[in-house]
Amino acid sequence: MRRLCLNCAYGFLALGVAACLMAALAASCSAQNITVPTSAVAGEPASIAITGSGKATLYILGPGISTKQEVNLGEDLKLRGDALKNAGDYHIVACSDSCHSATFYVSAGKPASLTFLVHPSRVPVSQQDAVSGVAFPFDQFHNLVFTPQTINFQLSAGNASLLNRSVNTQAGVAWFRTSSGKSAGALQVVASLNDFNARRVVQQVASDPCNLRITGQRNAQGILVQTEPVHDCSGNPVPDGTIVSFTATAASGKSTVDAPIKKGVARAEMEATGSAVISGASGVVMGNEVRVGGRP
C-alpha cells in the first residue's frame, strides 16, 4: 500500500515538472514586458510598449475608461489625450497565451479653476472668526491638483480691504478664517490663483437691536405705538422686516401686535380705551415701557 502511494507521488512530481517546462517554453515564445509611462498628465497623450511577437488582447481599465482591443506585440501603442482625462491609476492587461499587467498613474494637469466654499452667506457684523473660506484648485478636467499652489484670498467691503492673505495649498486645499466687518452690507470675497478667480458675496447684517426705544400716543383709533429707528450696538440699522412685538396691558386685557420694521421703524395701532402700559421687544431683546393715559 505504501509503495503504491510512493509511485503516485513520483507520478505527480513528474507531471508538475513537465507542466512547468511547458509554461516556461510558452512564456519565452511570447514574452510580454509592458512598458508604461512614468509620468503621465491628464489630457495629454501617452504611449505604452509591449514586447513580444504576434497578437494579443489589450485591456485598459482606468477612471472613466474601459477598453478591449487586439494589438500587435512589439509595437508602441499611442493613447490619446481624451482617453486619459481623469487622474488616477490606469491598469494595462495584455493577454495572448497568458496575461501580463502593468499600472501607471495619470496626474492632474495645471490648475484651471477654483472651487471656493465660503461661509456663512449672512453674518452679523463684528463677529470673531465668523467668515471662512475653503478653496480647491482643479485642472481643466476637474481633477484635484495636489501640487502646492498659492491661493490669494481677498475680502473687501465697499472700498475698504479687510483681508489680503496668500495661502499655499496642502493636500489640494487652502483655507482662511477671519472676523466679519463692522458695517452692514455686502462683503466681497475673492480667491485667486494665477489668472483666474472665484468670487463670492457674504451679506453682513446688523446684530440684535440695541437700546430698543418705543413711543406711544393716543389717536382716534386707539394708541399709535412706534419705535425710534432701530439699530444694533454698532449703529447699523436693523434690517427691514425684523419683527418688533408691541404689548399693551390695560384694564380691558392685553393687546399684542407683531409689527415688522419698515424704513427703519416699526409701528402698530393698539386698541385700548383706558390707560395702558406698552412695551416692545424684538426676539429676546427687550425695549422700554411707556404709559399712555386713557381717552379723555
Added chain:
Amino acid sequence: MIRKFPARSCARISCSLMLVVCFVAAQYSVAADAATQVQLNAAKAAPRAVEPLTQNSIVRDYRVAWNSMSHALEFNSLDPLNGPFTGEAKTGLWQSVVSQQRSGLGRRYADQTHHLDAVFYAPEGDAIELHDTAEYQLQFLDKGKVIHEEHVVAHYVVLMTPSADRWLVRYLQAVPQF
C-alpha cells in the same frame, strides 16, 4: 443501486436547491458588504475637530460608497451610484460603468480594508478630505470571466460633503502616495 425520483420530487428538489443557492448567494452578498472594513483616524483633522457622531457617519457612508461602487463596477449597473456619490466622483464612476457596459468588461473588488485619515475638515464642517490607504483583491472580468487578478494596495484622496442625512463622496482619486 440507483434510486429514481419521480418527476414531481425532482421539481421539488430543484426548487429547494434553487432556494438554498439563492439564500447562500444572498448571505454571501451581505457578508461581502459587511466584510468591507473601514477605520477612521480623525486625530490629525484640522482646522476643525471631527465630532464623534460625524466620524461614525463618515465610516458608515464611506463603507456604503465602496460597496455601491464595487457593485456598480462588477455588475455594470448605474443605480448603485445614485445614493452615495455626487459631483465629480459620480460623473467619473458613471463614465466608468458606461464604458464597461460598452466593452463588456468588469472590475471586482474583494476583501476590502480601508484605513482613513482625516487630513482636513472645513471650518464650517461642509467638506472633509480623507486619505484612504486601501487594500483589496482586484479582479478584471471579461464577459464575467476573470482575466486578471492582483492584490492591490492603493492610496485614494477623498472629498466628502454632507447632504441632508448622510455624507456623500464628491471626489475619489487614486494617488501614487500621500
Added chain:
Amino acid sequence: MKFILPIILAIATVVLIGVAFVASGTVVGKTVGIEAGSAMYGLTPKASTPDQALTNLLVDVKRRNWDQAYGEISNPQVATKQQFIQAWTGSYGSLRTFSALEGFELRPMHITNDAAQMRVRLHWTTPIGPLEDVRDFHLAKVGDIWKTVWSKTDVPNVPSQVIPVTYLRWDLVSAAGDDEWGAKNIDAPHVRIISMNPLDFAEGAVVLGEVVNEDTIPAFVNVTATLVDGSGKEIDEETSFDKIDHILLPKQVTPYRIDFPKVNLKNVKNVRMNVKATLVPASADPVIGVMNQKVDPDYQGKSVLRGDLLNESGQTVNIPHVIASLYDNNGKVIWVADGYVEHSLLPQTAAPFEIEIPKNMVPKVSNFHVVVNQYSMGRN
C-alpha cells in the same frame, strides 16, 4: 313559486324606503331628549314644538335648502335671503366657505308658552378637521307653529378705500447655470428652540415650547420631536404639524406643540428635538394685532382665552389661525393652544376669537403670548 323571490324583493324595497323616510329626519341631528321628526321634502313635520322648529331649520341648512330654511325664521325683515345664506356659508374665502354642517345637538335652555331659547352644538366638517360651534337660538310661537327668531348678524363690510402700504417681501432667486459646487450656497435661516417642555396630557404625551427666528430673513420652520426610551430605542416621532406658525419673520417667536397620542411619558427617557428651517419667499404683511386678550369663562363654563384680531393691513385674511403660548408664573411654557377663526378678516376690521384652555392648566396660567398664523388666497 317563481314569483316568490320578486315579491320578497319588492316588499324588502318598500320596507327599506319606508325606513329611510322615517330615519332621515333623525339621523342628521341628534336631539337631546326629544325626537326631531322627518325632514323630507314636502314631508317636513309641523313645527309644533320649539325643538322641532329648530330641527327643521337646521336640517334645511344642512341640505342647503335655503328657501325652506329662510321660510322657517320668524323675522325675515332683519336679513335678506342672501345675508341669511351668507351667515351659514361664510364669505371671502373664509374657513366656513369650505365647511359643511354635518350634525347638531339641541338642548332646551328656557321654554315658555310663546318663547324659547335653545342651545345648539353644531358639528362642521372642514378642511382642517371637524369643528364644533355652540350657538344659542331664540324661538317664538307664531300662531300654532314655532319659528326661529333670526339674530341679525353684522357682516363686516369695508367701505371702498385706498390703503397705502409700504410693502415688504422677500423673494428667493435661484441662480441659473451649472451647478458648480460652492457657487450657490445660501445658508438656511438660523432658528433656535428657546424652550421645550414635555408633558403628560389626556391620553398621550405632548412636547411644547417656543422657537425664534434669529436670522434676518424669513424661515419656514418645522419642529420634530423623537421620543426615546431607556434603551435608546425610538418610541415615536411626530412633527408640530399645524400647531406652529410655520413662516417666521426675522426675530419672530412662535409656539409649537407636538402631540403623541397613546404614549406614556413615564416610558420616555429622552426627547430628541430637531428644528428644520428653510428659506422661503415671504411677505411682512398682513400685520394682525391681537387685542383685548384675557382669560374668561365661556357660556359653557369652560375657560377660554379670548380677544379680537385686528387686521391692520389692506388685504383680506381668509383663514386666521390663532396659536397661544400659556406661561406659568416662572415664565415656563405650560401649554400651547390653538384655534381657527371661521370668518375671514377684512382689511382694517376686527373679529373675535376664542381658544379653549384645558381645565387643569387654568390655575397655573399667569401670562400668554398669542401669534396669528394666516392663510390668504393667492398669497400662501
